[in-house]
Amino acid sequence: MEKLLQIHNLKKVFGAGTINEKTAIRDLSLELSAGDFLTVIGNNGAGKSTLLNCIAGVFPADEGEILLDGRNITKMPEYKRAAYIGRVFQDPLKGTAFDMTIEENLAIAAAKGKCRGLQPGITRADKKEFREKLASLGMELEDKMTQKVKLLSGGQRQALTLFMAVIAEPELLLLDEHTAALDPAAAEKVLSLTEEFAYGKKMCTLMITHNMKDSLHYGNRTILMQDGKIVMDLEGEDRKNMTVEKLVEKFSIDNDRMLL
Amino acid sequence: MMTLTALLGALELGTIYAILALGVFLSFRTLNMPDLTVDGSIVTGMAVSAVMCATGVNPFISLLCAFAAGSAAGLVTGILHTRLKIQAILAGILVMLASYSVNLRIMGKTPNIPLTKSETVYKMADRILPPKYSGIILGVIVLAAVIAVLYLFLQTRIGFVFRATGDNEDMVRAAGVSGENMKLLGLALSNGLVGLAGGMLAQNQAFADISSGTGMMVIGLASVILGEVVFGTSTLLRRLISAALGAVLYRIIISQALYLGMESSDLKLVSAVIVAAALYLGLLGERGAKIRRKRGQNGKAASNT
Known part of the structure; x- marks a missing residue:
């Protein structure tokens, strides 16, 4: 079966030719099928976020190619590939237009990939649909449809952003430490929603996390990145038998935060 | 207090400045971008409208052309800004500078075009409406049409994305839309309205002058902020109406100040002071709202943060 996401020999260098030259991604290849949920771990500076940003088109790749569902998207501008990609950032402020209402934000996300002209921005049918779907999130957002997003808490906002990322049914969901700024209870809630969305739709998911327990608990595959390369790739039985302690032992990860 | 005639004059001008x-x-x-093009595009609108009126074109058509010319600027x-990556404020200054030469060319290299003998929309209104109020009625009709169209536009799919651009461009890109194209659209629309206001102004005062653009951006800004502070910002429609009413209020304040003996040469200084004061007041207003919110839902706020 054709893989949904194919990354071949990706390379990304920042500040090429200067004394600050840094190779963020070196010769990285990765393939994911529809339905895959990959968790990505690694120290700061390992290239995790750069990888996601290259896939999303924030940074152009220096070498290599990225194929999504057979389409070569390596040179496609960010806003065009966004039609196939849903994204959630670490900062809860980054995913929503804070001065607009919840339903307006949802309408913007839901119109992704559709023609955007002078049609009404939001219809009565949209509102009804959004309301029902929001109710299923269990974040008490359905009664705040006409409230401005800036009045929401971080957890509510991140749940909303996640919902906005999947509402247009993307092929790929990119999550960059999307629960790092949340308190433990809110983080767990958002993560369980993430799992629900990731398995519920036909797409594949990449999630960066600094929490090793989460990285093994969620998803069906885990990669560890170091210095711009994938140094460990766990799947199936190997992954089931892996524990946080063994991970730490194996790679002497010197980041206390990752143990939590 | 000033005379009724002076008040009517202020209201009439206010409807024009409301479009600005x-x-x-x-x-x-909406775009969160200070755009200094305004000082140039308003004169472009004046120039285009005045030249066309002077050559006998229908004054209403000349207003449409003033809109188009402003949009072009x-x-x-x-x-x-978006393609050559020049800072927004500098891009505006460059166009403002360049437009001086362009405007002079449009005006046939004369710095002033009188319209005393030409047909204007205001003269047309005078003939069918009571002359004392005709200018205000005409202004209100145009203004209401502008607000209605703008409001409807901002409720469309593309209007939603446009509004989000100033809030969060990352989110707009993530939603599959080029934020840069939204900025192009917004600047064209914004300066189109400014051009229209320029065209109305030229026809209202019956002349176009090359140097009348100075400080127009600040006046527009003063009106927007004054409107927000006085009339509120709760809904989108209210924000549009607040901006428009802010302009009217601004004209009334200015004419009252002139009536009280302020030198008209001090006008620009007063405008700048009003903007500085209003910006500070807006800040105070935000802080006030925050404090009020905190007091109102102390327990809730703690659990939310």
Whole structure:
């Protein structure tokens, strides 16, 4: 079966030719099928976020190619590939237009990939649909449809952003430490929603996390990145038998935060 | 207090400056971008409208052309900003500078075009409406049409994305839309309105002058902020109406100040002071709202943060 996401020999260098030259991604290849949920771990500076940003088109790749569902998207501008990609950032402020209402934000996300002209921005049918779907999130957002997003808490906002990322049914969901700024209870809630969305739709998911327990608990595959390369790739039985302690032992990860 | 005639004059001018304020609202508030093109595009609108009226073209058509000419100026700023990556404020300054020469060429290299003997929309209104109020009625009709169209536009799919651009461009890109194209659209629309206001102004005062653009952006800004502070910002429609009413209020304040003996040469200083004061008041207003919110839901706020 054709893989949904194919990354071949990706390379990304920042500040090429200067004394600050840094190779963020070196010769990285990765393939994911529809339905895959990959968790990505690694120290700061390992290239995790750069990888996601290259896939999303924030940074152009220096070498290599990225194929999504057979389409070569390596040179496609960010806003065009966004039609196939849903994204959630670490900062809860980054995913929503804070001065607009919840339903307006949802309408913007839901119109992704559709023609955007002078049609009404939001219809009565949209509102009804959004309301029902929001109710299923269990974040008490359905009664705040006409409230401005800036009045929401971080957890509510991140749940909303996640919902906005999947509402247009993307092929790929990119999550960059999307629960790092949340308190433990809110983080767990958002993560369980993430799992629900990731398995519920036909797409594949990449999630960066600094929490090793989460990285093994969620998803069906885990990669560890170091210095711009994938140094460990766990799947199936190997992954089931892996524990946080063994991970730490194996790679002497010197980041206390990752143990939590 | 000033005379009724002076008040009517202020209201009449206010309806014109309200269109300018709506243009500034689009760039400054919706796109979150201080756009100095305004000082140039308003004269472009004046020049185009005046030249066309002077040559006998229908004055209403000349207003449409003033809108188009203003849009073109905004588009140039937008291209400098989004394609050549020049800072927004500098891009606006460059176009403002360049437009001086362009405006002079449009005006046939004379710095002033009188319209005393030409047909204007205001003279047309005088003939069918009571002359004392005709200017205000005409202004209100045009203004209401502008607000209605703008409001409807901002409720469309593309209007939603446009509003989100100033809030969060990352989110707009993530939603599959080029934020840069939205900025182009916004600057064109914003300066189009400014051009329209310029055209109305030229026909109202029955002349176009090359140097009348100085400080127009600040006046627009003063109106927007004054409107926000006095009339509120709770809904989108209210924000549009607030900006428009802010312009009217601004004209009334200015004419009252002139009536009280302020030198008209001090006008620009007063405008700048009003903007500085209003910006500070707006800040105070935000802080006040925050404190009020905290007091109102102390327990809730703690659990939310």
